[in-house]
Structures are given as C-alpha cells and as structure tokens.
Amino acid sequence: MSRGVDPTRRSRDVKGAVKRTVAYLRPERTALIIVVALMALAVAAQVYGPKVLGQGTNLIVAGMVGRSMPAGATAEQVIAGLRAAGEQRMADALSTMDFTPGVGIDTGQLARVLGLALVLYVASTLLMWISSRMIAGIVQRSGYRLRAQVNEHIDALPLSYLDSHARGDLLSRVTNDIDNLTQTLQQSLSQIIQSVFTVVGILAMMVWISWELSLIALIVVPVALIATALIAKRAQPHFGTQWRATGEVGAIVEESFTGHEIIAAYGLQSASEADFAKHNEELANAVYRSQFISGTIMPTMNLLSNISYVLIAVVGGIRIANGQMNVGDIQAFIQYSRQFNQPLAQLGSMVNLIQSGAASAERIFDLLDAPEQRPDTSAAHLPPNARGVSFEHVRFSYKPGVEVIRDLSLTVEPGQTVAIVGPTGAGKTTLVNLLMRFYEVDSGHIRIDGIDIADVDRDELRERFGMVLQDTWLFEGTIADNIAFGKAGASRADVEAAAVDTGVDAMIRTLPEGYDTVISEEAETISAGEKQLITIARAFLADPQILILDEATSSVDTRTEMLVQQAMTRLRAGRTGFIIAHRLSTIRDADVIVVMEDGDVVETGNHDSLLAAGGHYANLYQAQFAGIGMGEADD
Incomplete structure (x- = not known):
C-alpha cells in the first residue's frame, strides 16, 4: 500500500488550487461584499489619519514659530525681511508655514484636529473588528461545507479507492489538511x-502630497515582487512535501496503534520506530526548509522598506529646507511610506501561509477528484422477499488484465445455504464483494430473483443482506447499542429478543452490567468469541433475507465455535445463506458446497457427494484433517 507520492514532486498548480478554494466562498458573496465595504471604510479612515496628524504638526510648528517672533508684523513681512537679510533658506522654510508673529499654538484648532484623528482611528478599529468577526463566520461556514462535501464524496467512493490508500493518510486529508486550509483562509483573507x-x-495619499517622493517609494515594489516570487518558488515544493509527509506520519501512527499487539508479538518495535523516525525526519526537514526559505521574505521586505525610508527622509529634509514642503506633510509622507511598505511586507509574509494552504488544498482536491462509484440507475426494484441468487458468466479483475473471477456461473435457490470453499486467493471473498456491489463486475450478470443487481439502488440491495465477518466491528458503546446498530429504531425489547433467539443472552447477562456493559472501540473487554456472538445477534435483529457468513468462526476456540455455530444455525433459518469457510467441519450441513480455485467453480455438490467424488473438495478435506492444514486467512 503506497502512502504517498514522490517526495521531490513540486506543487502542481498553486493558482488552480487557490481558484478552487475561492469557489467555496461563493455562497458567502453577500457577506463578503459587506466585509469588503467595511474594510474599505476602515482603511479609508486609517489612511486619512496621518494626513490629519500632519495638520496638527503644522499647527504646533506654526505656533512655536509665531510665538518666537515679535507681534505687529505679518508673516509675509517677516519672510520678506529674512530674504532682505540674506536668510534665503530660512525664508523658504517659513514660506510653507501658516504662522502669525506673536501668536502661539491655536489649542482649540489643535484639539479639533486631534479629536478628528481619534475618531478616525476608533472608527477604523471598530469596522475592522466587525469585518474580522464576519470573516470568521464566512471561513468556518465554508470549511463546514467543504468537510460535508468530502464526507459525502468518501461515501460515494468505490471500495477499491479506500482499499488502495492508507487510512491514516485519508484521515489526515479530512482533518489536518482541511484544518490547515481553513486556518489559511482565516488568517489570509x-x-x-x-x-x-x-x-x-x-x-493615493502619497501622490496627493508629493508625486516626486511617491516615485521613490514605488521603486521598492517591483524589487519586492521579484524577490518574493523567487523565494516562494523555492519554498513551494517543500510545503507540498510537508503535508504529504504529515499524512504519511498519520498513517504510520494509525497503523502502529491499531496493530500494536502484532508488532509487539513479532518483536518489530524497532522496525516500526525506524519507519516512523524516517518519515518523521522527512516531515521535520520539509517543515524546516519550507519555513526557513519562506521566512526570508519578511527580512527582505524590511530591508527594502528601510532603504526606501532612508531615501524618503533624506529627500524630504532637503525639500523642507528648500521650502518645497512643510513639516507636517513630510511627517505624514514618512508615516505613509512606512505604512505603504507594511502591507507589502504582510503580503510577502503571507506567501508561505498561502503556499502551505495551497499544498493542503491540492491534497483535498485530489481526494475530491477521485472518481466516484458508478451512479445508481434505480431502474429496477427487488421483490419484497427476494432470496434467489444467480451468477451468470461473471468476470472480474482488481487490476486490468489480471482476472480474479473467470466466467463464473452459479445458481442458489431461495432458502439454500451455500458454502464456498477453496484455497487462499481462489476468489471466495471477491464473490461476496461483487454480490454486495462493493465492486462492479467487468462482464456478466448477478441477479436476485431474476433482477440484475446493477439496476438496483445500492442501499436497497444492501438492506436485503446481513453480514457476519471474520473481523468483527464493534463501536465504543454499550452491548445493547452495538446490537441495536443492526436495525434503525430498535427497542430494548427487540435487542434482547434477538440476543435470546441467537443464544447470546446468557453470555451477556454474565457480564458486569449486562446489556449496559460498555465496550471500547477495540472491544478489549470481551473475548473474540463474545464479539462474534454480539455481531450475530446484530445480524439477526436486522432480519436479512440473504445472509453472508465470512469466516465467522475462524478466530474462536472449539467451545465458542460450537456456540457460534448454534447461533448461526438459528440465524440462517428460512434465509438464503452464503458461508465462506476454511474450516470444512463448519459447512458439512450446507445444502450446496461450491469449490473455487483460481477464480473458477471447479466442483459443486453436498458434503457426502463431493467426498465420494474424490476431487478437489476431498483433497482439501483430507489435507485439513490429516494435519497439513489450510491457511486461516482469506483473500
């Protein structure tokens, strides 16, 4: 099972991933329009603030200059006197100020200016707070829809896709990658x-104040864009590796936890730790490289910003001395130059965040782009008590060109119990997968009471089946809850009746809390045989018309096998049954025994007739009871 792809691969289409991600925001376009309008107002208020503060600075400077001069003259007379005295530079500097000789700072006007600045900044903050709150709602609702779509898509994926991908990696895409994508939207939008x-x-404000100084500030922009693009290009492959490696580490951890007993039993802890260490190191290296490379964007932008700041300060000082600009405008312009470079630096620093989100988005969209199983036609419906099954020239292959089932034809009459036996790899479990439409046949037909199952809705088809598998599945909850899982809306009386009818009731009542005994997800509090009995009661409660027993007694001891056999006999009564078994002693009373080998039916008959024929079944039976044995695990 492959956990991932080539770790050196580059991100395939960051632009496409971003575009598809933005598409998930379309249902929120009204809210987004409001957010954009609020932010435009907030930014307008914030941007106008330095200009207002510049006016306040001019009032203070003009007041200080006016107070230092004798009253009785006008500003024009003072400037003319300075020029006559040869103080040309001082005269030029004062010509940009609105001062009155002998008059100090106009505190009333200054208070009004400062009050306006305060109102602008408070309004900007409030509008930003409202827009940030709205964005949080927009992103979380979009993430909710994305999770719902991924979950719905997983339900529609063929079993072949789920079988060929590590569960830990799929879980990482649904959890880690979607979380990373929503966090990216939350922080970057x-x-x-x-x-x-x-x-x-x-x-706009900088050009309004001085288009000449604006040119100096704009020199930084193309340099910053080029530097950011070059750094981002180097960092992106490592972000792709980072999130792929995250999925691989998740898969290894999931496999190690679920199989820890087997790992310990075979003494493979060191090998497991080495495998984890290898992928963990790859993840750590990818995170280090991606964060280090992308982290150089901000220092680069700060360097360019500081260069621009120094140039503006020098040129601005010269323009003040020459009387071409006043102090307040220069102060406002320097503030603007710092603020102008700040959003550019923020955009640059967000490149690593966007790249990380795009890498996660690609993994999510890879999952969403996986082809779904063939849509149901619902062209036909099964009769109320459909139980007859027929296979007509069925062919099937998991991989093109490698057939597992070859021209299989088999008829099962209603109410018959059919046992399917054969060596590992003969195609026994594959037959059940085709019958349940977990996989689709390559050619031929499978019919139930003459109705081709390919024309029947999958849910309707599977409602007619009950399954008891070798690998029992019990979820974390009470025993009563696990049995009730077989039938929606089942009452406690229904649960207990099913347990009594399958002979499980006595075993359950010996447990500490009886039906209310809580079992863990791995059901470690009860034995393998007790798990199997509970799953049989669950299947009995479902009241299926067709029953599938896949190696249901392979993992239990002899005494428990007898209890399971008795429960299965009661469960099979009046139903069409398929039994897959390696233990031939468990299928001796089957109405029909089908022997499969290499995807073909090689023998059909009952136990006695097949033994008398001395063919494949007889060889299997004799080999098993002679102690040579057969494999205990199916294909």
Whole structure:
C-alpha cells in the first residue's frame, strides 16, 4: 500500500488550487461584499489619519514659530525681511508655514484636529473588528461545507479507492489538511483585503502630497515582487512535501496503534520506530526548509522598506529646507511610506501561509477528484422477499488484465445455504464483494430473483443482506447499542429478543452490567468469541433475507465455535445463506458446497457427494484433517 507520492514532486498548480478554494466562498458573496465595504471604510479612515496628524504638526510648528517672533508684523513681512537679510533658506522654510508673529499654538484648532484623528482611528478599529468577526463566520461556514462535501464524496467512493490508500493518510486529508486550509483562509483573507486597500489608499495619499517622493517609494515594489516570487518558488515544493509527509506520519501512527499487539508479538518495535523516525525526519526537514526559505521574505521586505525610508527622509529634509514642503506633510509622507511598505511586507509574509494552504488544498482536491462509484440507475426494484441468487458468466479483475473471477456461473435457490470453499486467493471473498456491489463486475450478470443487481439502488440491495465477518466491528458503546446498530429504531425489547433467539443472552447477562456493559472501540473487554456472538445477534435483529457468513468462526476456540455455530444455525433459518469457510467441519450441513480455485467453480455438490467424488473438495478435506492444514486467512 503506497502512502504517498514522490517526495521531490513540486506543487502542481498553486493558482488552480487557490481558484478552487475561492469557489467555496461563493455562497458567502453577500457577506463578503459587506466585509469588503467595511474594510474599505476602515482603511479609508486609517489612511486619512496621518494626513490629519500632519495638520496638527503644522499647527504646533506654526505656533512655536509665531510665538518666537515679535507681534505687529505679518508673516509675509517677516519672510520678506529674512530674504532682505540674506536668510534665503530660512525664508523658504517659513514660506510653507501658516504662522502669525506673536501668536502661539491655536489649542482649540489643535484639539479639533486631534479629536478628528481619534475618531478616525476608533472608527477604523471598530469596522475592522466587525469585518474580522464576519470573516470568521464566512471561513468556518465554508470549511463546514467543504468537510460535508468530502464526507459525502468518501461515501460515494468505490471500495477499491479506500482499499488502495492508507487510512491514516485519508484521515489526515479530512482533518489536518482541511484544518490547515481553513486556518489559511482565516488568517489570509482579511489581511489580503486590508493590505490591498491599504496599498491603494496610501499610494493615493502619497501622490496627493508629493508625486516626486511617491516615485521613490514605488521603486521598492517591483524589487519586492521579484524577490518574493523567487523565494516562494523555492519554498513551494517543500510545503507540498510537508503535508504529504504529515499524512504519511498519520498513517504510520494509525497503523502502529491499531496493530500494536502484532508488532509487539513479532518483536518489530524497532522496525516500526525506524519507519516512523524516517518519515518523521522527512516531515521535520520539509517543515524546516519550507519555513526557513519562506521566512526570508519578511527580512527582505524590511530591508527594502528601510532603504526606501532612508531615501524618503533624506529627500524630504532637503525639500523642507528648500521650502518645497512643510513639516507636517513630510511627517505624514514618512508615516505613509512606512505604512505603504507594511502591507507589502504582510503580503510577502503571507506567501508561505498561502503556499502551505495551497499544498493542503491540492491534497483535498485530489481526494475530491477521485472518481466516484458508478451512479445508481434505480431502474429496477427487488421483490419484497427476494432470496434467489444467480451468477451468470461473471468476470472480474482488481487490476486490468489480471482476472480474479473467470466466467463464473452459479445458481442458489431461495432458502439454500451455500458454502464456498477453496484455497487462499481462489476468489471466495471477491464473490461476496461483487454480490454486495462493493465492486462492479467487468462482464456478466448477478441477479436476485431474476433482477440484475446493477439496476438496483445500492442501499436497497444492501438492506436485503446481513453480514457476519471474520473481523468483527464493534463501536465504543454499550452491548445493547452495538446490537441495536443492526436495525434503525430498535427497542430494548427487540435487542434482547434477538440476543435470546441467537443464544447470546446468557453470555451477556454474565457480564458486569449486562446489556449496559460498555465496550471500547477495540472491544478489549470481551473475548473474540463474545464479539462474534454480539455481531450475530446484530445480524439477526436486522432480519436479512440473504445472509453472508465470512469466516465467522475462524478466530474462536472449539467451545465458542460450537456456540457460534448454534447461533448461526438459528440465524440462517428460512434465509438464503452464503458461508465462506476454511474450516470444512463448519459447512458439512450446507445444502450446496461450491469449490473455487483460481477464480473458477471447479466442483459443486453436498458434503457426502463431493467426498465420494474424490476431487478437489476431498483433497482439501483430507489435507485439513490429516494435519497439513489450510491457511486461516482469506483473500
């Protein structure tokens, strides 16, 4: 089972992944429009703030200059006097100020200016808070829809896809990758909108104040874009490796936990730890490289920002000295230059976040793009008590060109119990998978009471079946809950009646809490035989028309096997039954025994007739009871 792909692969289509992710926000477009409008107002208020503060600075400077000069003259007379005295530079500097000789700072006007600045910043903060709250709702609702779609898609995937992918990796896509994607949207969506508006707004204010200084600030932009693109290009492959390796580590941990007893029994702890260490190291290296490389974006942007800041400060000082700009405008422009570079730096720093989210998005979309099983036609419906089954020239292969079932034809009459035996790899379990439509036949037909199951809705088809498998599955809950799982809406009386009818009731009542005994997910509190008896009671409660028993007694001791056999005999009464077994002693009373080998039916008959024929079944029977034995696990 392959856990992943080539660790050196590059991210295939970041732009496409981002585009598909944005598509999940379409149902929220009304809320997004409101968010954009709120952020535009918030940014406008924030951007206008430095200009207002610049006016306050001009009032303070003008007041200080006016207070230092004698009253009685006008500003124009003072400037003319300075020029006459040869103080040309001082005269140029004062010409940009609105001062009155002998008059100090206009505190009333200054208070109004500062009050306006305070209102602008408070309004900006409040609008940002509202928009951030709305974005959180937008992202979480979109994540909810994405999870629902992934879950629905998994339900529609063919069993072949789930069989060929590690469960831990699939779980990582549904949990880690979706969480990473939603976190990316949560953190980047508001910043992107805010940064774009901030760059546009600040640029407009900078051009308004001085288009010459704006050119200096704009020199940084193309350099920053080129630097960011080069760094992002190097970091992206490592983000893809990071999330693929996360899935692989999850798969290894899941396999180690579920199979820890086998690992310990075979002394493979060191090998398991080595496998984990290998993939954990790959994950650590990928995270280190992706974060280190992408982390250089912010320092690079800060360097370019500081260079721009120094150039603007120098040129601005010269323009003040030459009387081309006042102090307040230079102060506002320097503030704008710092704010202008900040959203650019934020956009640059978000590249690593977006790359990480895009890598997760690709893994999610790979899962969503996996072809679903053939849609149901619902062209036919099974009769109320359908029990007859026929296989007509059925062919099937898991891999193209490697047939597992070859031209199989078999007829099972209603109410018959058919045992299917044969060596490992003969195709016994495959037959059941085809009957349940877990896989689709390559050619031929499987019919129930003359109705081709390919024309029947899968849910309707599977409602007619009951299954007791070699690998029992019990969920964490009470025994009563596990039995009731077989029938929706089953009452406690129904559960206990099913347990009594299958002979399980006595065993359950010996447990500490009886039917209310809580079992863990792995059901470690009860034995393998007790698990099997509970699953038989569950199948009995479901009251199926066709029963499938797949190696139901292979993992129990002889005494428990007798109890399970008795329960299965009661369960099979009046139903068409398929029994897959390696223990030939368990199928001696079957109406028909079908011997399979290499995907073909090689013998058919009952126990006595097949023994008398001295063919494949007789050889299997003699080999088993002679102690040579057969494999205890099916294909």
